[in-house]
Amino acid sequence: NAGVTQTPKFQVLKTGQSMTLQCAQDMNHEYMSWYRQDPGMGLRLIHYSVGAGITDQGEVPNGYNVSRSTTEDFPLRLLSAAPSQTSVYFCASRRQSWGTQYFGPGTRLLVL
Amino acid sequence: AQTVTQSQPEMSVQEAETVTLSCTYDTSESDYYLFWYKQPPSRQMILVIRQEAYKQQNATENRFSVNFQKAAKSFSLKISDSQLGDAAMYFCAYRSARGGYQKVTFGTGTKLQVIP
Numbered sequence A: 001n002a003g004v005t006q007t008p009k010f011q012v013l014k015t016g017q018s019m020t021l022q023c024a025q026d027m028n029h030e031y032m033s034w035y036r037q038d039p040g041m042g043l044r045l046i047h048y049s050v051g052a053g054i055t056d057q058g059e060v061p062n063g064y065n066v067s068r069s070t071t072e073d074f075p076l077r078l079l080s081a082a083p084s085q086t087s088v089y090f091c092a093s094r095r096q097s098w099g100t101q102y103f104g105p106g107t108r109l110l111v112l
Numbered sequence B: 001a002q003t004v005t006q007s008q009p010e011m012s013v014q015e016a017e018t019v020t021l022s023c024t025y026d027t028s029e030s031d032y033y034l035f036w037y038k039q040p041p042s043r044q045m046i047l048v049i050r051q052e053a054y055k056q057q058n059a060t061e062n063r064f065s066v067n068f069q070k071a072a073k074s075f076s077l078k079i080s081d082s083q084l085g086d087a088a089m090y091f092c093a094y095r096s097a098r099g100g101y102q103k104v105t106f107g108t109g110t111k112l113q114v115i116p
Helices: none
Strands: A004-007 A010-013 A019-025 A031-037 A043-051 A054-057 A064-066 A076-078 A087-094 A107-111 B003-005 B010-014 B019-021 B024-026 B032-039 B046-052 B064-069 B074-079 B088-096 B104-106 B110-115
Touching: A004 A087, A010 A019, A019 A031, A019 A087, A043 A064, A043 B104, B003 B088, B003 B104, B010 B019, B019 B110, B024 B074, B032 B064, B032 B074, B046 B064, B046 B074, B074 B088
Parallel strands: A010 A107, B010 B110
Antiparallel strands: A004 A019, A019 A076, A031 A043, A031 A087, A043 A054, A064 A076, A087 A107, B003 B024, B019 B074, B032 B046, B032 B088, B064 B074, B088 B104, B088 B110
């Protein structure tokens, strides 16, 4: 069991570039989420999914898109990167509403 | 909306001593989950302990225990026999137990330093 995996670990982008952060889990969890972590703040929810084909917005969705074509994968797309999106991004998954949430190792993103 | 407050940005403890990290939360719900997560320098978020609000008994995991005071909306983490590997950021978190997707609300974290 690899758990929750994320790629890349670190990425540098220029303003205006687009990219996709990958997230995969092998625990057959229905719920998956993307968070961002900024200094002095806790984790904030960007987008989430309750199953393949179903996604919804969290607290800070602007500038990000998601899709969920399979149970395993939940990629996060930055459409046009901005310096304000410099952050550490975490993917998480859990088995429905009562399950314990497991986090990936994070992706550190720097937008210049 | 639920909020989670960690009023101690930083704390320190001597190795082998005991330390308590504070957390308060605000909610109008009666059924929910509370969590403590540890984030070491590797940035990996690791679940330390979980408490269901309907359980009166405080959760315990080896050297980690909580003091859950539901009426006071307080959820502190006690680390006994502190070890160097306990040095990390600790986040308190809340999640409603209602059905469907419920987001996790995190506090701003407490940085714990362990002094040899």
